[in-house]
Amino acid sequence: MNKLQQFYGTAVGKKFVVAITGIMMAGFLVMHMIGNLKAFAGQEKLDHYAAYLREIGQDLFGHATVLWIARVVLIGAVVAHIVTIVLLTKQNRKARPVKYHVKKTFAATFAARMMAVSGVLLLAFIIVHLAQFTFGMWLPTVYEEGHVYDNISKAFGVAWLACFYIFMMFIVCMHLCHGFWSFFQTMGIDNPDRNKALRALAVAVSVILFIGFSIVPMAFLTGMIGSR
Ligand code: HEM
Structure with missing residues (x-):
């Protein structure tokens, strides 16, 4: 067994993999949110940006190759994140078959207790989301x-779909909020002197992502922007 396998075999090693893959996905979400906000710059800018993503590095590697590499890395991160969480949960249960009781405050633990539920919802959302906006399936519009731009404009003109996306952004950001906090703990950045500030940072980044994502379906739904 090499050193890397040995490290992955420990609970600390698994937490490290969960933290790193989590932060990779969070990084993708920040980029995705910034990209989505181009909707406010208009149809041409958003469609041009989507085309540009497929053109990155094409002179050297061919059309959409760099995008596909990014997609494979992202899929790898999602799979590693989920598999490692399942293995870590099993390992922890084996090490501590009887649950111990600690006093919990509602605010501090709601997102934490919801991690498994929000994680499963998130995975289901990603599948539905890709089917809708990448493969063009299951949309109530053409x-x-x-x-x-036209695709999201038409789709978010349908009230239930826009509301579904806004609700899912709440789930995504609740998952992220606890995820950020766990990341700080795994990386050993937490410390009683700065825990309050770190918690505030986790909440702030999650709220910014929630607003940044939700504002797009909201703007299309209310007719503030759109091509309908
Ligand atoms: C209101 C929120 C969101 C909107 C309006 C939105 C919109 C879109 C659109 C239009 C595409 C297709 C882009 C293209 O074809 O170039 C896309 C792709 C994608 N979205 Fe979202 N998205 C949102 C939230 C999310 C969230 C929260 C996640 C992850 C949890 C996510 C993950 C993805 C992924 C993985 C892709 C495929 C990227 C690719 O392979 O090119 N999206 N999104």
């Missing part, structure tokens, strides 16, 4: 390849 999907046109390459017309990102």
Whole structure:
């Protein structure tokens, strides 16, 4: 067994993998949110941005190759994150078959207790989301390849779909909020002197992501922007 396998075999090693893959996904979400906000710059800018993502590095590697590499890395991170959490839970249960009781405050533990539920909902959301906006399935409106602005404009004109996305952004950000806090703990950044500030940072980043994502379906739904 090499050193890496040995490290992964420990609970600390697994927490490390969960933290690193989690932060990779959070990084993707920040980029995705910034990209989505281009909707406020108009149809041309958003569609151009979507086309640009497929053109990165194309002179050297060919069309959409760099995007596909990023997709494979992201899929790898999602799979490693989920598999490692399952293994870590099993390992912890084996080490401590009888649950111990600690006093919990509602605010501090609601997101933590919801991690498994929000994680499963998140995975289901990603599958539905890709089916809708990447593959053009299950949309109540007509999907046109390459017309990102029109696709989301028409889709979020449907009230239940816009509300579903806003609700899911709440779930995503609640999951992220506890995820950030766990990341700080795993990396050993937490410390009684700065825990309050770190918790506030986790909440602030999650709230910014919630607003940044939700404002797009909200703006299309209310007719503030859109091509309908
Ligand atoms: C209101 C929120 C969101 C909107 C409006 C939105 C919109 C979109 C659109 C239009 C695409 C297709 C882009 C293209 O074809 O170039 C896309 C792709 C994608 N979205 Fe979202 N998204 C949202 C939230 C999320 C969240 C929270 C996640 C992850 C948890 C996510 C994960 C993805 C992934 C993985 C892709 C595929 C990227 C690719 O392979 O090119 N999205 N999104």
